[in-house]
C-alpha cells in the first residue's frame with residue numbers, strides 16, 4: 079500500500095523565521111567533532127570559527143555560482159529558502175587539495191522557529207576537498223529547510239557528507255543539488271537519523287563528459303518518524319557514471335519513502351547508471367516504500383536498479399539464536415550488518431567508530447526492533 | 450558430571466506433511482551417536498526440530514536436556530541450556546562477523562566477550578580455517594567446506610553439552626574431515642560433549658568413532674546398533690530397510706523408495722545382523738506412510 083509523504087501536513091504558519099544563534103560548538107556535538115579530528119575550517123551558523131585553510135574561501139563577498147543556478151527551483155520550499163536564506167558560500171580554489179574536511183555545523187535550537195540555511199559550494203578545476211555538514215538540534219519543534227548547491231568544475235573532486243541528527247520534533251525539508259563538469263568526481267553521503275519528518279531531495283547532474291557521481295545514504299527510522307528521499311541521477315554528458323546506494327531500516331511505527339529517478343538525456347551516450355535501495359522493516363507499524371523510475375532517451379547506456387523492502391530474515395535470526403544470542407540482540411546485529419556495506423563507504427573513515435556506536439545506541443533505543 | 454539429551458516419541462510436521470514419525474534417542478555425555486539415513490528421511494528435520502528452527506510443527510513427543518523441556522524454549526534458550534547445532538547448510542548473515550556473533554552470545558551468557566577473538570583464533574587453527582574468515586560476514590562467500598569448519602570453530606568456542614551435527618562431513622576433503630573429527634572427539638574426551646552426528650555418507654564414520662549407529666528411514670529409527678551396523682549398511686545399503694538406495698553415494702540420489710514388501714520385513718530383524726538390535730517394535734518401518 080502506498081502511503082503518501084507527510085509533507086502535505088506541513089504548516090508553515092506555525093513557525094517564526096529565525097537566524098541561526100549558535101556561534102560555538104554545542105556541547106552535544108563535541109563527540110562527533112572530536113571523532114572528525116583535524117579540519118580545514120569550522121563553520122557554525124554560517125560563520126567561520128577559527129582558522130581557514132589556504133585555498134579555501136568562505137564568505138559572502140566572494141563570487142559563487144549564482145543562487146539557484148545548480149538547484150533550480152524544483153519546489154516551493156526551495157523558493158522559500160531563496161527568499162529567506164542565510165547564505166554560506168565556500169570556494170575551493172583551482173587545484174587546491176584540502177587534506178582535512180571542512181566542517182559545517184547547523185544547530186537548530188529555536189523552539190517554534192524556521193531556519194533556511196543555504197550553502198553554495200564551488201570546487202574549482204582540479205580542486206579536491208571534503209565537506210562534512212552536521213545538521214543537529216536539541217529537542218525543539220522547529221522547521222529547517224536546508225538547500226545545498228554544489229558546483230564541481232572540470233576535474234574537481236568533492237566529497238559531501240551530511241550527518242542529520244535532528245531532534246525528534248524537527249521537520250526537515252532538505253535539497254541537495256550537484257552539477258559536475260568534465261571528469262569531475264562527486265560523492266554525496268547522507269546519514270539520516272533524526273527528525274520527525276525528514277526529507278532529502280538529492281539531485282546530481284552529470285553535465286560534462288566523464289563525470290562520476292556516487293550517492294549514498296544510510297537511514298534509521300524510529301517512533302512515528304518519516305524519512306522521505308527523492309533522488310535524481312541526471313546524465314547529460316557522454317561517458318558519465320552515477321552509482322546510488324540508499325539503505326535503511328524503519329523501526330516501530332516509522333516510515334520511509336524512496337523515490338529515485340535515473341534520467342539519461344539524448345546524447346549522453348556511454349552512460350552507466352546504477353541505483354539500489356534496500357529497506358529493512360523492523361516494526362509491525364513500520365512501512366517502507368521504494369519507487370525507482372528510469373527515463374532513458376539514449377540507446378548506448380548501461381542502467382540497473384534494484385529495490386527491496388522486507389523484514390528481518392527469520393533464518394538469519396535463528397542462526398544467531400542457535401549460538402545463544404537472544405532475539406533482540408540478534409536483530410540488532412542483523413540490522414547493523416545489513417547497513418554495514420553502506421557504512422563502510424563513509425568518506426571520512428575516522429568517523430566510522432562514532433557512526434557504529436551511534437547506530438548501535440539508536441537501535442537499542444528502538445524498543446520494538448523485534449517484530 | 451554426566452548429562453543426558455533425551456528424545457522421546459518425537460513427531461513433527463512440515464505443513465501438513467508428517468516428517469518425523471516418532472523418534473527415540475538417548476545421548477549421554479561423552480557419547481557419539483550417528484544417525485544415518487537416505488536423502489529425505491528426515492535427518493535435517495530432526496536436527497532443526499531439536500534446535501528450534503522456525504517452520505516445523507511438533508505434533509508429539511519430547512526433547513529434554515537433563516530433564517529440561519527444550520521444545521517449549523526459544524532457540525537461544527536451548528543453546529544456553531547447552532545445545533549446539535551445526536547446520537547442513539549454514540545460513541549467511543551479511544555484515545555480521547563470527548566475532549560479533551559469538552561476542553553477543555558471550556555477553557548474553559555472562560561470559561567475558563574479550564575472550565572471543567583468542568578462542569576463535571585457536572579453534573580456527575585446530576581445524577585449519579584461515580583466520581581471516583573470522584572477521585568476514587558469517588558464511589558469506591564461504592565454500593561448503595569452509596562453512597563446515599566454521600561451524601566446528603563455533604562449536605569449539607561455545608563449548609556446549611550436546612552437539613547436533615547435520616552432515617558436518619559434506620563438503621570437506623579427507624584432511625579437513627579428519628581435523629574436524631579430531632576436534633569433535635577432542636571435545637567428547639575433554640569436556641564430555643555428547644554428539645548426535647547426522648549423515649548419509651559412511652565416510653564420517655571412518656574418521657569419527659561412533660558408539661551407536663541409528664538408521665533413520667521415513668521419519669523413524671528402524672535399527673540401532675554398534676559400529677558394525679555401519680559396515681553392514683555400506684555393503685547392503687538401505688535395501689534391508691526397504692529403501693532402494695546405496696549408503697555410500699557421491700551425489701544426491703533420488704527420493705527414497707519404500708519397497709513395502711512384507712518379505713523384506715524379515716531383513717529388518719536382528720537375525721541377520723549380529724550386534725544390531727531391532728528397532729522398537731512399535732516403530733514399524735513398513736507401516737503405511739499415509740496411515
Ligand SMILES: Nc1ncnc2c1ncn2[C@@H]1O[C@H](COP(=O)(O)OP(=O)(O)O)[C@@H](O)[C@H]1O
Pocket residue numbers: 463468486487488489490491492493494495504
Ligand atoms: N521446508 C520444507 N518444506 C517442505 N518440505 C520439506 C521441508 N523441509 C523438509 N521437507 C521434506 O521433509 C522430508 C525430510 O527432509 P529432510 O529432513 O531435509 O531430509 P534429510 O535431511 O534426511 O535429507 C523431505 O521429504 C523433504 O522434502
Ligand SMILES: [Mg+2]
Pocket residue numbers: 492493494537616
Ligand atoms: Mg539433510
